[in-house]
Amino acid sequence: MSAPTTSTTSSHVSAPPADVLVVGAGLAAAQTVAALRAHGYDGVVRVLGAEDVPPYDRPPLSKHLLDRTEPAWLTDELGLDLHGLADEVRLGVAARALEVRPGRAGAVVRTDDGEVDASCVVLATGAHAVRVPAWPTALTLHTAADAERLRTALDHGPRRLVVVGAGWIGAEVAGVAAAAGHHVTVVEARDAPLVTGLGATVGALTVPWYAAAGVDLRLGATVTTVGPDGVRLADEAHLPADVVLVAVGARPATGWLAGAVPLVDGAVAVDEAYRVLGADGPLDGLLAVGDVARRRSARYGWVPGGHWDEALRGPDLLVRRLLGADDDGGELTPYVFSTQLGHDLAMFGLPGAGDVPTVLGDPEDGGWSVLWTRGTDGPVTAALAVDRPRDVGAARRLLAGPDLPRVPLDGATSLAALPRR
Ligand code: FAD
Numbered sequence: 001m002s003a004p005t006t007s008t009t010s011s012h013v014s015a016p017p018a019d020v021l022v023v024g025a026g027l028a029a030a031q032t033v034a035a036l037r038a039h040g041y042d043g044v045v046r047v048l049g050a051e052d053v054p055p056y057d058r059p060p061l062s063k064h065l066l067d068r069t070e071p072a073w074l075t076d077e078l079g080l081d082l083h084g085l086a087d088e089v090r091l092g093v094a095a096r097a098l099e100v101r102p103g104r105a106g107a108v109v110r111t112d113d114g115e116v117d118a119s120c121v122v123l124a125t126g127a128h129a130v131r132v133p134a135w136p137t138a139l140t141l142h143t144a145a146d147a148e149r150l151r152t153a154l155d156h157g158p159r160r161l162v163v164v165g166a167g168w169i170g171a172e173v174a175g176v177a178a179a180a181g182h183h184v185t186v187v188e189a190r191d192a193p194l195v196t197g198l199g200a201t202v203g204a205l206t207v208p209w210y211a212a213a214g215v216d217l218r219l220g221a222t223v224t225t226v227g228p229d230g231v232r233l234a235d236e237a238h239l240p241a242d243v244v245l246v247a248v249g250a251r252p253a254t255g256w257l258a259g260a261v262p263l264v265d266g267a268v269a270v271d272e273a274y275r276v277l278g279a280d281g282p283l284d285g286l287l288a289v290g291d292v293a294r295r296r297s298a299r300y301g302w303v304p305g306g307h308w309d310e311a312l313r314g315p316d317l318l319v320r321r322l323l324g325a326d327d328d329g330g331e332l333t334p335y336v337f338s339t340q341l342g343h344d345l346a347m348f349g350l351p352g353a354g355d356v357p358t359v360l361g362d363p364e365d366g367g368w369s370v371l372w373t374r375g376t377d378g379p380v381t382a383a384l385a386v387d388r389p390r391d392v393g394a395a396r397r398l399l400a401g402p403d404l405p406r407v408p409l410d411g412a413t414s415l416a417a418l419p420r421r
Helices: 027-038 059-063 074-078 144-153 168-179 200-212 308-323 389-398
Strands: 019-023 044-049 088-091 097-099 107-111 114-118 121-123 127-129 160-164 183-188 216-219 223-227 230-233 238-240 243-246 250-252 267-270 275-278 281-288 293-297 301-304 335-340 343-349 356-360 368-373 380-386
Touching: 019 027, 019 114, 027 044, 027 074, 027 308, 044 114, 059 144, 059 168, 144 243, 160 168, 160 230, 168 183, 168 200, 168 335, 200 216, 200 356, 267 281, 293 308, 308 335, 343 389, 380 389
Parallel strands: 019 044, 019 121, 044 088, 121 281, 160 183, 160 243, 183 216, 267 293
Antiparallel strands: 097 107, 107 114, 127 250, 223 230, 230 238, 267 275, 275 281, 293 301, 335 343, 343 380, 356 368, 368 380
């Protein structure tokens, strides 16, 4: 897929589709169905979902792993009644293949027991946790069933838990498990936690949180094998464990698409209207939203999925642009939040690999924030607030506009106190 170019969206609006098939029954899927009805769509809406339970929220699976045994159903959390809104909801039924027919809108979606032909298909199959096939005894955490398995494994007294990966989910689980009295070791191959999300310099600022929470953090440590009695590292050290959680990231759930649409880094590439991009441009009647998608963005190039907020709010934009409803033409600002090891993080925007972080405040003395700029004096690409509620609103406002903002950084100590240039 070539470098992104943007286009206006309103000129592409055509007549509403006769019917819509939403594939996936998670947050993005449920929000798509709700948005269709909220914007007056009265055609047939069908939903296919691989999990055999109604839609639920994933962030509590890690943050409330041990104190919440029932999933946070979206019916309760967001008042979303999928069965009431859609004409047909089939849970426990996975889409196995997709066929785009030249010259016709939509696609045919195959399941184990037949096929569904729809004039509009919304791909909302989310992501799945990365598993390491050679480590079959290790657990992962992505679904409610995963959370149940992990909770059960940690039942009955202090356990030795080894978490492989100091990313968002590894850090969150390590914190709640240690707080509950388990003996937790986190093994991370890189030299800092959260390198993928925050980069090594900023990720390193979270290192002291581990010891303070009673977690043993091993950086620069590569796991070679996971067995029933623990984890072996590349330096031959053996970490005994009752439970091993592999938290090394998630990948878009696109295996079932198998060549039907082009993928970018394993994700479905979509334009500003969430239309799936084929080799020659948007495919008619095929859309994607949430973790499965990688969205073209005027400000950021490509925005990967993996953020709850994109799955929550992307569907409304998708449906507005599909149906030609009122729309300010803007795009969502990437937003990710986390509660880990006793700290609250909120990040807006998307730091690029070469962007320069500037820390505002003293990480050793209470809350702090970070601004990433392109070069030392370029526009701001992302803002992070750590344990600073007032900076969360400031970060949101800073990155809300259509252009990346410029701010004077000299002497700045917080996002809330920043003047705009
Ligand atoms: P999903 O929630 O993955 O839902 C996709 C659904 O599609 C699933 O039910 C799946 O079974 C189904 N499906 C998959 N393949 C098929 C198929 N072939 N046919 C039919 N159905 C299929 N984000 C944050 O910003 N902050 C957080 O603190 C945070 N915490 C998280 C904690 C955990 C433990 C996890 C796992 C994720 C967390 N996230 C967080 C990420 C956030 O939950 C996701 O971005 C969000 O759930 C994406 O929603 P989605 O609907 O796109 O995908």
